[in-house]
Amino acid sequence: MKRPAGSRGEYAKTAQRRQDILRTAVEVFTERGYEASSFREIAARVGMSETGVAFHFGGKAALLAAVLEIRGEQDAARWGGGGVIAPDRLTELVAHNAGQPGMVQLFTKLAAEGTSKNSRAHPFFTDRYDKIRRGTADHVRASQRDGRTRADLDPDLVAQVLIAVMDGLQVQWLYDESLDMAAAMDLLLSTWLPPHTPGPVTA
Amino acid sequence: MKRPAGSRGEYAKTAQRRQDILRTAVEVFTERGYEASSFREIAARVGMSETGVAFHFGGKAALLAAVLEIRGEQDAARWGGGGVIAPDRLTELVAHNAGQPGMVQLFTKLAAEGTSKNSRAHPFFTDRYDKIRRGTADHVRASQRDGRTRADLDPDLVAQVLIAVMDGLQVQWLYDESLDMAAAMDLLLSTWLPPHTPGPVTA
DNA sequence: GTCTATACCGCGATAGAC
DNA sequence: GTCTATCGCGGTATAGAC
Known part of the structure; x- marks a missing residue:
């Protein structure tokens, strides 16, 4: 003071x-x-x-x-909403990340190191995964109410899988940048969401 | 000598x-x-x-x-075949890994560290991902010929996604062991493979 | 052929001088 | 506010004991 x-x-x-x-x-x-x-x-x-x-x-x-x-x-x-991203925009996120391999690698490494409970990054990532998992699940639920997503899928599990694919694709891509992360992500989304709806989101 | x-x-x-x-x-x-x-x-x-x-x-x-x-x-x-696992048995793999968090964490960390080209682990994981991606894609192709898997899916992309989910789920699980990796993996498999076919594999 | 002892340099953290 | 000095701990190269 x-x-x-x-x-x-x-x-x-x-x-x-x-x-x-x-x-x-x-x-x-x-x-x-x-x-x-x-x-x-x-x-x-x-x-x-x-x-x-x-x-x-x-x-x-x-x-x-x-x-x-x-x-x-x-x-x-x-992207709005405290780091939580609507599934519709995941492909967009992937494409954006493909432009900054350094930051992707940093986060990949830190997320791995942070799995140790005594790591400094541990609280950050624990909180982060918790938040984005909840937020993504909410998006999925909303999407199901609108009829844009199959209603028989457990929103929490879908969220887990979407985030897992996101992270996992980045690892593989860091080892082989010729891989098309966006295409792989699209394949998954197209089976759960309608063929394509990157449409006009309000935010 | x-x-x-x-x-x-x-x-x-x-x-x-x-x-x-x-x-x-x-x-x-x-x-x-x-x-x-x-x-x-x-x-x-x-x-x-x-x-x-x-x-x-x-x-x-x-x-x-x-x-x-x-x-x-x-x-x-x-599992046979040089570390390559048939998609049908991925849930089994996940369940098995859930029993040895230490080894899962070690591999997660090393895979992340290995993304640096000058890392000692880099050649190992580059080769490993290449192999299991190819092997998994072959499994998918065979499964498609048998009519057990949707034929409209690109086998290479499916392989990428399956491996990504595998890796990604483990990271989340390391942060929160209450997550059900097997359930999440099953959700994905059930949408691409028939509702359930852990059936009698030859090997 | 198998191992120990020693020494070296680089790392992060800290206390105290300027 | 910034730097110097010093500490303990990390990996490793070398010489030599057994």
Whole structure:
């Protein structure tokens, strides 16, 4: 509670530093994955010491958290509803992700590392999967009420499968970028949703 | 080509050592994941020095390769055909995996880490996905010729999706073991294969 | 041929100087 | 606010004991 910002340029400079570090961290994490990334390299690229970087974020794990948030915000901005995506737009999502392999790989690696309960990424992904699973199931239920989706399918299981396909296709694609994720996703959607309804969504 | 074994107990002892190390490595990797596992701990559990372990396998990465092979052999023994599994038996596979979360997590983590081209696991998984994708597609094609599977589906895309679901469900399950992977897998299979045909397979 | 002891460098975290 | 110094721990290359 000392100096609410604005009186001098110091805070702005700090914010700029944070932005620089964050951008660089995304870069390095993307290239090397979380575990293999070093504070040293990030610091070197930003042009400051390791402890300098640590000062701004408090540690490697905290830097990770910040990166995850960034991506979350970007996604939430692109598609509405807190990262939850309507099944109709999953193909669109897949196509978009195919344009940024680095970020896809980062998330794939972090999601795997986060399966350890003592991992820093664990709470984030636990919460994330919980949310998007619930949100996707809601979408499916709504779609079933409208008659756009087969009514005999368990919405919760459909949500699990859709998210699983999403994640799983990305892994395979990271190993072989010639694979057509969108086509595979479309195949699945076309059997559960009507042949094609990317139609005019309200949002 | 010196001493084809049998004349003295030295070779047998070495083989035993390798087995001990391998078993312990699987244990530790399973508990901690690859990156977080330490050569030191593995060596300590086996009861020898770190360099002693390194002597037998040449390094942490090489130990990893050996662990991957072990698992591959176990799977190939349980289900025939070089790790390729008939779609009819995927639910069975899922149920089996649900009994060994440690190994599932290890593979999930390694598959993610392996997406980096410079990773030691990269060649293994590149080859593995290639093989099982081809093998699964063949199964689907055969199933289509028999009329047991819808003929209008692209076998290659179906293979991609089936494998993706397999992998993706495991990730979600690692975050929430209350999820029913088998039910989700069944839901998908039941829409593409006939309502249910776990029937009498020859093998 | 099998293993131990030693040493080296890189990592992340922390305390304290400027 | 930023950096220097230092710590313990990680993997591994080498030499030499048995």
